[in-house]
Amino acid sequence: MARRGITLAAPLAGFLAVFFVVPIVWLLSLALREAEVPRALPRTLVALSGWQAAQPLPAPLFGAFAEDIVQARAASTLADAARRLNYEVGGVRSSLMRAAREVSAAPPGSAIDAAFFEAIDPSLASPAFFAAVQRARGPVSGYYLLASVDLVRNAQGDIERVSASNRIYLDVLLRTLIISASVTLLCLVMGFPVAMLLTQVKARTADWLLALVLLPFWTSLLVRTASWVVVLQKEGMVNSLLMKLGLITEPLTLIYNRTGVLLAMTHVLLPFMILPLYTVLKGIPPQYMRAATSLGAPPATAFVRVFLPLAAPGVAAGSLMVFILALGYYITPALVGGGSDQMLSYFVATYTTDTGNWGLAAALGLLMLATTLLLYAVAHRLSGGRVMAMG
Amino acid sequence: MTRNLFTTLAATAALTLAGSAALAQHDLTVVSWGGAYQDGQKEVFFKPFNALGTKLVDEAWDGGLGVLRTKIKGGNNNWDVVQVEADELEVGCDEGLYEKLDVAKIGGAARYLPGAVHACGVGAIIYNLVLAYDGDKTKTAPAGWGDFFDTKKFPGKRSIRNGAKWNLEVALIADGVPSKDVYKVLRTPEGVERAFKKLDTIKADLVFWKSGAQPPQMLAAGDVVFTTAYNGRITAANEKDKKNFKMVWKDTPYTMDSWVIMKGTSNKANAEKLVEFMGRPDNQAKLPKYVRYGVTAAGAAPLIDKSLMGELPTNPDILKQAFAEDPKFWIDNGDKLAERWTKWSGTK
Numbered sequence: 001m002a003r004r005g006i007t008l009a010a011p012l013a014g015f016l017a018v019f020f021v022v023p024i025v026w027l028l029s030l031a032l033r034e035a036e037v038p039r040a041l042p043r044t045l046v047a048l049s050g051w052q053a054a055q056p057l058p059a060p061l062f063g064a065f066a067e068d069i070v071q072a073r074a075a076s077t078l079a080d081a082a083r084r085l086n087y088e089v090g091g092v093r094s095s096l097m098r099a100a101r102e103v104s105a106a107p108p109g110s111a112i113d114a115a116f117f118e119a120i121d122p123s124l125a126s127p128a129f130f131a132a133v134q135r136a137r138g139p140v141s142g143y144y145l146l147a148s149v150d151l152v153r154n155a156q157g158d159i160e161r162v163s164a165s166n167r168i169y170l171d172v173l174l175r176t177l178i179i180s181a182s183v184t185l186l187c188l189v190m191g192f193p194v195a196m197l198l199t200q201v202k203a204r205t206a207d208w209l210l211a212l213v214l215l216p217f218w219t220s221l222l223v224r225t226a227s228w229v230v231v232l233q234k235e236g237m238v239n240s241l242l243m244k245l246g247l248i249t250e251p252l253t254l255i256y257n258r259t260g261v262l263l264a265m266t267h268v269l270l271p272f273m274i275l276p277l278y279t280v281l282k283g284i285p286p287q288y289m290r291a292a293t294s295l296g297a298p299p300a301t302a303f304v305r306v307f308l309p310l311a312a313p314g315v316a317a318g319s320l321m322v323f324i325l326a327l328g329y330y331i332t333p334a335l336v337g338g339g340s341d342q343m344l345s346y347f348v349a350t351y352t353t354d355t356g357n358w359g360l361a362a363a364l365g366l367l368m369l370a371t372t373l374l375l376y377a378v379a380h381r382l383s384g385g386r387v388m389a390m391g
Numbered sequence: 392m393t394r395n396l397f398t399t400l401a402a403t404a405a406l407t408l409a410g411s412a413a414l415a416q417h418d419l420t421v422v423s424w425g426g427a428y429q430d431g432q433k434e435v436f437f438k439p440f441n442a443l444g445t446k447l448v449d450e451a452w453d454g455g456l457g458v459l460r461t462k463i464k465g466g467n468n469n470w471d472v473v474q475v476e477a478d479e480l481e482v483g484c485d486e487g488l489y490e491k492l493d494v495a496k497i498g499g500a501a502r503y504l505p506g507a508v509h510a511c512g513v514g515a516i517i518y519n520l521v522l523a524y525d526g527d528k529t530k531t532a533p534a535g536w537g538d539f540f541d542t543k544k545f546p547g548k549r550s551i552r553n554g555a556k557w558n559l560e561v562a563l564i565a566d567g568v569p570s571k572d573v574y575k576v577l578r579t580p581e582g583v584e585r586a587f588k589k590l591d592t593i594k595a596d597l598v599f600w601k602s603g604a605q606p607p608q609m610l611a612a613g614d615v616v617f618t619t620a621y622n623g624r625i626t627a628a629n630e631k632d633k634k635n636f637k638m639v640w641k642d643t644p645y646t647m648d649s650w651v652i653m654k655g656t657s658n659k660a661n662a663e664k665l666v667e668f669m670g671r672p673d674n675q676a677k678l679p680k681y682v683r684y685g686v687t688a689a690g691a692a693p694l695i696d697k698s699l700m701g702e703l704p705t706n707p708d709i710l711k712q713a714f715a716e717d718p719k720f721w722i723d724n725g726d727k728l729a730e731r732w733t734k735w736s737g738t739k
Contacts, residue, residue, distance in 0.1 A: 356457030
């Protein structure tokens with residue numbers, strides 16, 4: 001019987017393995033892999049072996065370097081290596097491409113030495129550049145992981161914080177956690193009374209109310225977010241209503257800031273709070289509250305001492321669900337938030353599609369995954385295992 | 392039983408792989424920048440080309456070399472002809488993301504304006520990034536970029552494209568650098584600092600746009616008092632939606648987008664036919680009626696209706712006030728400044 005169960009689940013297992021586990025592991029491994037430089041500059045790396053940043057550059061280096069860049073350019077692997085090195089030594093992307101063109105065009109017999117490269121761009125003959133080449137020799141390095149927490153290796157190889165104007169990801173991580181926690185709290189405050197109401201009305205009414213809760217659930221996320229833009233904008237519904245009522249004289253700024261993000265995300269995520277809450281609250285027998293009252297507890301005490309502890313698994317499950325979903329939000333903050341409301345996944349998306357820095361995107365994804373797992377473990381520990389069961 | 396399990400797994404994997412292989416065959420796909428601009432291209436290029444017998448589908452994107460790298464390196468590229476910006480043309484060509492262009496197959500070099508033919512692409516349109524505002528809401532006309540940065544004289548939010556390109560140039564001009572010296576100043580580290588410092592002064596009032604269709608929407612919604620915008624979108628909003636948006640042309644950067652053919656496409660011959668078709672002077676001359684962008688075929692200019700010249704980037708009166716974007720600067724510094732921009736725009 002069990003065996004047949006396994007066989008029946010095999011298509012799903014195969015599907016998950018091919019389309020979920022393998023791509024995720026592959027993508028996350030990008031955070032560590034260094035493939036571009038070893039592929040494009042193998043001879044340079046050989047010439048550099050044993051060299052330390054404080055020593056003078058070895059003599060055969062530039063010949064090997066020249067040979068490498070010419071061949072790499074012909075094989076179309078130079079541009080990738082140049083982009084990788086450009087992350088650490090700003091501006092070398094184009095100088096490397098130019099150097100490759102000039103070396104190829106140099107008349108045979110001309111001297112390709114340090115001075116040749118220095119004339120193109122002084123950084124190309126600098127120890128700092130070759131130290132960066134050496135650090136990217138692969139097969140793995142911590143460059144992207146360090147960058148994802150605002151750290152960098154200096155020319156001596158020591159880890160230090162990046163310059164103040166370039167620090168960002170720890171702030172963004174904190175911001176992501178704060179926004180997610182605020183949204184979770186708002187969802188709880190608004191969802192709890194709704195879930196209570198659902199348990200107390202007649203079954204028919206509850207069905208209707210539940211349909212209302214689910215209705216936005218069936219609408220595309222993008223449509224809902226775009227409607228918030230229409231509702232919240234300067235001449236949108238909220239502002240014109242408030243102005244007509246005479247409550248405000250100047251339109252409020254409700255969009256492209258934190259207010260807009262919190263409003264739209266709370267709306268989108270509310271069903272994820274109400275549904276688990278409702279499931280748990282429905283299972284609490286009403287006799288318990290009546291018993292507590294008949295034993296002399298005032299309603300407030302009965303609620304806090306009897307009802308809330310029984311509702312706790314629902315609160316925990318709903319909150320965890322909303323919090324974890326909120327952590328990965330990208331499109332809603334991008335559409336209704338300002339520059340300083342963007343969450344971590346926005347940067348993952350930017351690095352994946354706009355600038356094509358997959359290593360950093362993977363490292364940020366890893367940072368996010370690690371944070372989520374850590375928070376989950378903490379929640380699991382604090383709740384004595386109940387969260388895991390409900391989540 | 393274990394064997395059974397294994398064959399089931401293998402069969403599943405084979406099926407899913409076969410499914411993804413089937414995706415590799417696709418209709419000829421052209422990718423442009425969406426909104427009113429692409430609507431115009433549909434009328435002028437895509438539908439007539441379709442009528443010639445090759446099925447053509449069109450998609451939209453918002454730029455970004457990362458997208459193209461993903462397509463090519465992910466091995467499942469379904470795009471054939473893509474409109475790219477000047478720096479994307481150059482860098483993508485270096486990286487081998489595009490087919491090398493056989494200029495004879497697209498009508499020959501002589502058909503195009505000087506500088507429009509590149510090893511990997513050919514010019515599509517010439518356009519300006521203008522300062523736009525709603526003439527119904529803002530009665531005093533801004534004089535130029537200085538006013539864009541003057542939040543006392545013109546209070547309210549202003550939107551700019553989310554990216555370093557053009558914003559740094561504009562910030563320097565607002566800070567008093569003559570447009571002819573902008574790139575000279577930007578090539579120094581102090582120049583970059585100066586541009587970001589100037590942008591800092593209005594950071595609290597900034598909103599970012601990503602797609603070219605957004606600026607006219609933001610203006611119409613009253614969310615911003617000023618915005619940067621592609622000139623054609625503003626004219627299109629005025630003509631189609633009866634808006635009264637105004638443009639300032641003084642010291643605006645102009646640039647050229649190009650058509651490229653994605654590397655390794657199975658539709659290469661048809662892709663070349665499409666690029667050739669879109670490069671014909673008589674076809675190009677029809678575009679400004681829908682969207683006011685300058686065209687790249689040398690013979691197209693005399694064929695364009697004179698009444699459309701007023702807001703056309705290739706109008707000599709406009710060219711005189713504008714300045715040419717320096718793609719070389721952005722090729723050299725784009726990656727580094729993109730990173731700096733991402734960080735700058737993501738913090739308070």
